[in-house]
Amino acid sequence: MSKKLTKRSEDYSKWYNELVVRADLAENSAVRGCMVIKPYGYAIWEKMQAELDRMFKETGHQNAYFPLFVPKSLFEAEEKNAEGFAKECAVVTHYRLKNDPDKEGKLMVDPNAKLEEELVVRPTSEAIIWNTYKNWIQSYRDLPILVNQWANVVRWEMRTRLFLRTAEFLWQEGHTAHATKAEALAEAEQMNDVYADFAENFMAIPVVKGLKTESERFAGAEETYCIEALMQDGKALQAGTSHFLGQNFAKAFDVKFATKEGTQDYVWATSWGVSTRLMGALIMTHSDDNGLVLPPNLAPIQVVIVPIYKGDEQLAQISEVANELVKDLRAKGISVKFDDRDTHKPGFKFNEYELKGVPVRIAIGPKDLEKGTVELARRDTLTKEFVERTAVVEKVEALMKEIQENLYEKSFAFRDAHITTVENFEEFKDVLENKGGFISAHWDGTVETEDKIKELTKATIRCIPLDAKEEEGQCVYTGKPSKKRVLFAKAY
Amino acid sequence: MSKKLTKRSEDYSKWYNELVVRADLAENSAVRGCMVIKPYGYAIWEKMQAELDRMFKETGHQNAYFPLFVPKSLFEAEEKNAEGFAKECAVVTHYRLKNDPDKEGKLMVDPNAKLEEELVVRPTSEAIIWNTYKNWIQSYRDLPILVNQWANVVRWEMRTRLFLRTAEFLWQEGHTAHATKAEALAEAEQMNDVYADFAENFMAIPVVKGLKTESERFAGAEETYCIEALMQDGKALQAGTSHFLGQNFAKAFDVKFATKEGTQDYVWATSWGVSTRLMGALIMTHSDDNGLVLPPNLAPIQVVIVPIYKGDEQLAQISEVANELVKDLRAKGISVKFDDRDTHKPGFKFNEYELKGVPVRIAIGPKDLEKGTVELARRDTLTKEFVERTAVVEKVEALMKEIQENLYEKSFAFRDAHITTVENFEEFKDVLENKGGFISAHWDGTVETEDKIKELTKATIRCIPLDAKEEEGQCVYTGKPSKKRVLFAKAY
Numbered sequence: 001m002s003k004k005l006t007k008r009s010e011d012y013s014k015w016y017n018e019l020v021v022r023a024d025l026a027e028n029s030a031v032r033g034c035m036v037i038k039p040y041g042y043a044i045w046e047k048m049q050a051e052l053d054r055m056f057k058e059t060g061h062q063n064a065y066f067p068l069f070v071p072k073s074l075f076e077a078e079e080k081n082a083e084g085f086a087k088e089c090a091v092v093t094h095y096r097l098k099n100d101p102d103k104e105g106k107l108m109v110d111p112n113a114k115l116e117e118e119l120v121v122r123p124t125s126e127a128i129i130w131n132t133y134k135n136w137i138q139s140y141r142d143l144p145i146l147v148n149q150w151a152n153v154v155r156w157e158m159r160t161r162l163f164l165r166t167a168e169f170l171w172q173e174g175h176t177a178h179a180t181k182a183e184a185l186a187e188a189e190q191m192n193d194v195y196a197d198f199a200e201n202f203m204a205i206p207v208v209k210g211l212k213t214e215s216e217r218f219a220g221a222e223e224t225y226c227i228e229a230l231m232q233d234g235k236a237l238q239a240g241t242s243h244f245l246g247q248n249f250a251k252a253f254d255v256k257f258a259t260k261e262g263t264q265d266y267v268w269a270t271s272w273g274v275s276t277r278l279m280g281a282l283i284m285t286h287s288d289d290n291g292l293v294l295p296p297n298l299a300p301i302q303v304v305i306v307p308i309y310k311g312d313e314q315l316a317q318i319s320e321v322a323n324e325l326v327k328d329l330r331a332k333g334i335s336v337k338f339d340d341r342d343t344h345k346p347g348f349k350f351n352e353y354e355l356k357g358v359p360v361r362i363a364i365g366p367k368d369l370e371k372g373t374v375e376l377a378r379r380d381t382l383t384k385e386f387v388e389r390t391a392v393v394e395k396v397e398a399l400m401k402e403i404q405e406n407l408y409e410k411s412f413a414f415r416d417a418h419i420t421t422v423e424n425f426e427e428f429k430d431v432l433e434n435k436g437g438f439i440s441a442h443w444d445g446t447v448e449t450e451d452k453i454k455e456l457t458k459a460t461i462r463c464i465p466l467d468a469k470e471e472e473g474q475c476v477y478t479g480k481p482s483k484k485r486v487l488f489a490k491a492y
Numbered sequence: 493m494s495k496k497l498t499k500r501s502e503d504y505s506k507w508y509n510e511l512v513v514r515a516d517l518a519e520n521s522a523v524r525g526c527m528v529i530k531p532y533g534y535a536i537w538e539k540m541q542a543e544l545d546r547m548f549k550e551t552g553h554q555n556a557y558f559p560l561f562v563p564k565s566l567f568e569a570e571e572k573n574a575e576g577f578a579k580e581c582a583v584v585t586h587y588r589l590k591n592d593p594d595k596e597g598k599l600m601v602d603p604n605a606k607l608e609e610e611l612v613v614r615p616t617s618e619a620i621i622w623n624t625y626k627n628w629i630q631s632y633r634d635l636p637i638l639v640n641q642w643a644n645v646v647r648w649e650m651r652t653r654l655f656l657r658t659a660e661f662l663w664q665e666g667h668t669a670h671a672t673k674a675e676a677l678a679e680a681e682q683m684n685d686v687y688a689d690f691a692e693n694f695m696a697i698p699v700v701k702g703l704k705t706e707s708e709r710f711a712g713a714e715e716t717y718c719i720e721a722l723m724q725d726g727k728a729l730q731a732g733t734s735h736f737l738g739q740n741f742a743k744a745f746d747v748k749f750a751t752k753e754g755t756q757d758y759v760w761a762t763s764w765g766v767s768t769r770l771m772g773a774l775i776m777t778h779s780d781d782n783g784l785v786l787p788p789n790l791a792p793i794q795v796v797i798v799p800i801y802k803g804d805e806q807l808a809q810i811s812e813v814a815n816e817l818v819k820d821l822r823a824k825g826i827s828v829k830f831d832d833r834d835t836h837k838p839g840f841k842f843n844e845y846e847l848k849g850v851p852v853r854i855a856i857g858p859k860d861l862e863k864g865t866v867e868l869a870r871r872d873t874l875t876k877e878f879v880e881r882t883a884v885v886e887k888v889e890a891l892m893k894e895i896q897e898n899l900y901e902k903s904f905a906f907r908d909a910h911i912t913t914v915e916n917f918e919e920f921k922d923v924l925e926n927k928g929g930f931i932s933a934h935w936d937g938t939v940e941t942e943d944k945i946k947e948l949t950k951a952t953i954r955c956i957p958l959d960a961k962e963e964e965g966q967c968v969y970t971g972k973p974s975k976k977r978v979l980f981a982k983a984y
Contacts, residue, residue, distance in 0.1 A: 027624075027627075029558070029559045029620065029624065030559075030563055030566060030620065030623050030624075031559045031561045031562070031563060031611065031620070034559035034560070034561060035559070036556070036557070036558050036559065036624050037556055037557040038556055039554035039555065039556045039639060042554070042555050042556045042557055043554065043555070045557075046555060062531035062534070062535065063531065063534050063535070063538060064528070064529055064530055064531045064534045065528070065529040065534055065537075065662065066521070066528050067521045067522075067523045067526035067527070067528065067660055068526070068613075068644055068646065068660050069523045069526060069582075069660070070523070071522055071523060072589070072599060074522060075589075075599070076597070076598055076599045079597060082589075082599060086588070086589040086590065086591075086599055087588055087589070087590075088587070088588070089587070089588060089589050090561075090584045090586075090587055090611070091584060091585065091586040091587070091588075091589065091601050092582045092583060092584050092585075092613065093583065093584075093585045093586065093601065094582075094583040094585065095580070095581070095582055095583070095648040096578070096579055096580070096581060096583075096648065097564070097567075097574075097578040097579070097581050097583065097612070098578065098579075099578075105568070105571060106568055107564060107567070107568045107574060107578055109583050109585065109610055118601055119523065119582070120589070121560075121584065121613075128521065128522065128523070131522050132519075132521065132522075132528050135519075141835060147531060151644075152560055152643075152644065154560065156587040156588065168559055168560050168561070170557065343633060
């Protein structure tokens with residue numbers, strides 16, 4: 001615990017990796033690319049889930065559950081989707097192990113238990129779900145279907161990093177079916193708005209809402225809405241995507257419905273998801289060289305109370321005050337922990353909760369008892385003040401809002417200072433190299449130019465912002481005419 | 493919707509299968525043995541999860557998440573556990589698909605992407621978790637570890653049935669680590685008590701708490717606590733298990749800790765789980781020939797309001813009353829749906845909610861408007877009465893408790909009438925054949941006798957009840973001396 005974290009300025013990537021492990025959020029497992037999400041990290045994910053789930057239900061969605069496995073023949077039905085994921089599929093080929101006759105106490109795959117058809121561990125569930133929807137949809141009366149699933153998925157990534165890119169990850173995937181194109185498009189945009197709302201108001205992360213270019217779109221989608229966030233190292237992170245799938249999956253799985261007018265039409269689809277990757281975004285956006293910084297709206301422990309005492313008598317006196325505070329704070333819906341462990345010193349505890357990003361720390365010592373005060377420390381600003389004991393609850397309630405807002409404003413200011421408008425490719429490269437962040441530039445709309453820029457700079461088009469103004473301009477690379485600026489960045 | 497369910501008395505098994513599908517709870521998928529849990533079924537599961545999760549947290553547990561895959565070498569480390577599950581393991585052998593050169597548009601497993609070590613899709617997570625705990629535990633200060641995981645698991649069952657036995661199912665698995673045997677035993681028993689509490693107070697299912705015999709124990713456990721329920725067809729259903737694992741996994745994964753006294757000792761373990769199988773128990777315990785019957789504590793919709801009207805004007809008047817009721821009931825924490833769909837007639841709706849087991853139905857027609865009443869129907873008793881509009885909220889609140897209690901009492905009475913004490917093997921076979929239910933009988937304590945009885949009758953020892961009295965007796969099969977009665981039954 002005493003060893004300091006690597007500083008962000010020294011090695012941002014190392015800082016992140018250390019922080020995730022030392023703040024007890026997650027760790028690598030014995031399975032290549034798969035992580036263990038530890039209780040403290042999982043508690044944050046649970047808070048995210050609860051809020052998102054509430055938002056999904058408020059917008060009319062219900063949860064359901066579909067199989068983990070996708071038979072290969074279904075998986076390959078929508079060709080673009082299949083092509084997009086084929087290279088990273090974990091495949092189940094056998095359904096039994098047996099004793100290895102050559103190795104005492106060891107097992108081997110039983111060659112007699114080979115599956116007739118291989119099963120793909122879902123990298124995403126469009127195929128298995130649309131094969132199911134086929135039986136649920138006959139008429140316009142069966143539409144819309146507004147379903148979400150909380151699940152694990154597997155994508156066999158070669159280079160993995162805790163939360164940001166793991167072979168198995170947890171996510172939610174919404175899959176909706178609609179009678180009209182307009183309705184499906186509206187749904188896709190609505191869910192992207194829900195993600196933006198969640199990112200900004202719960203994660204305290206400002207995001208740009210936009211559309212992906214063709215080459216960055218989800219495999220099988222006609223349009224991909226996204227929210228893009230900016231990390232402290234100037235790299236962008238795609239925090240959520242919402243896809244308008246057109247009739248692609250309906251056609252692949254032959255899902256038609258009788259319209260109000262009595263004709264037959266293919267069903268329109270959307271899918272949308274956010275994953276444990278959000279944990280990475282949360283960690284990287286707010287944290288500092290002392291450790292994690294959590295917005296109160298997602299902190300499993302919002303307030304920690306640490307007693308500073310010598311001997312049992314003092315502890316008893318302090319505990320009385322502390323327990324009173326715990327009760328009063330909980331009555332206000334604030335999650336609070338009184339850490340009266342006698343195995344660790346106050347300094348150790350201070351470091352621990354700083355590392356773990358607890359928004360407010362209250363320390364109570366013998367002098368506080370005399371004066372009727374407590375010492376209150378903010379994790380976001382690292383400032384301390386003495387507060388009258390009678391004023392603590394009100395003060396903490398106000399701080400919950402204040403810290404939440406401060407974190408958002410701070411990251412908004414950083415993000416705002418890191419959207420740079422450039423007019424030519426020299427500027428583009430200079431900003432990318434020396435400043436980082438989003439680069440707002442004109443682009444000629446071709447995949448070739450996009451690819452070339454990526455090849456030369458490693459920057460990709462993060463999105464075409466939904467609020468991009470119409471303006472005459474020239475592509476930053478080819479000089480060809482353009483009518484809108486797009487956002488480039490290096491990305492996670 | 494009009495077609496009647498098969499009656500329980502005609503074909504209990506067929507009744508169950510039809511009910512699960514027609515009440516929109518679940519259906520079979522394109523993947524052998526894997527089910528789709530539909531929104532209505534999943535909503536019940538979510539209510540179960542929420543209650544259980546609260547109970548786990550109240551007893552000091554935290555959630556975490558461990559990998560879906562278990563490398564074969566870890567899986568085989570605890571030999572009994574491995575042997576117990578080896579025959580039903582889905583195995584991932586490859587991590588990539590590629591285009592099939594012989595079949596345009598088709599994919600095949602890429603032979604160049606064979607894993608060096610096969611990965612078992614977790615049938616249970618002791619192996620991967622104890623391999624992780626190894627790094628978390630050095631000293632007694634790191635104990636206890638009280639962790640739970642909500643997850644999907646896969647056991648390749650040959651004969652599957654919706655909810656009761658599926659290749660993939662959802663469950664929670666608690667995995668705890670302790671410094672002493674006594675503490676681990678107490679934990680295992682505590683969690684079995686939590687399950688019993690949940691079954692009785694939320695599912696309204698009476699259960700017998702007991703211990704499994706050696707041959708029915710979890711593979712790798714030293715003792716398995718269980719709760720056993722009785723279905724309407726007289727067959728028993730194991731609803732939850734909690735295992736004392738001794739030091740077996742600690743030894744298999746070499747997990748030692750420094751004791752308070754400065755010595756080294758292996759860590760003591762428990763694991764405990766309930767699964768979507770509980771859905772099967774819930775359905776089979778309370779439902780009738782008209783469809784599902786749900787206890788109010790787990791019903792996603794506790795009250796449905798159906799308007800009976802001609803024309804828009806009447807609907808508007810009824811809606812005013814209904815919306816007021818909705819508001820008042822929700823204020824009391826009651827989940828209520830006002831079904832004002834104009835695409836379906838009241839009779840259709842009545843059938844639908846009966847089939848779906850909604851505990852209370854309120855119908856409001858023009859005469860009710862005149863009289864200031866509503867018609868209130870109970871799903872459990874199928875009785876109806878008129879209630880003054882001003883008394884509805886209070887009445888419904890009372891009914892929520894009354895129905896919950898009535899369902900429990902009804903199933904308790906049934907269960908009680910189906911525990912039959914027998915003294916010899918003729919009686920045993922007679923009761924099993926003609927009455928069903930639990931048979932309370934003496935047993936000589938040997939695996940041989942247990943096996944023989946199973947072979948002859950298909951009945952197994954469901955448990956040795958925790959509250960079994962010490963009494964002198966003779967084994968129902970061998971006549972050898974016995975000191976306790978055990979419960980036999982045919983089981984799901």
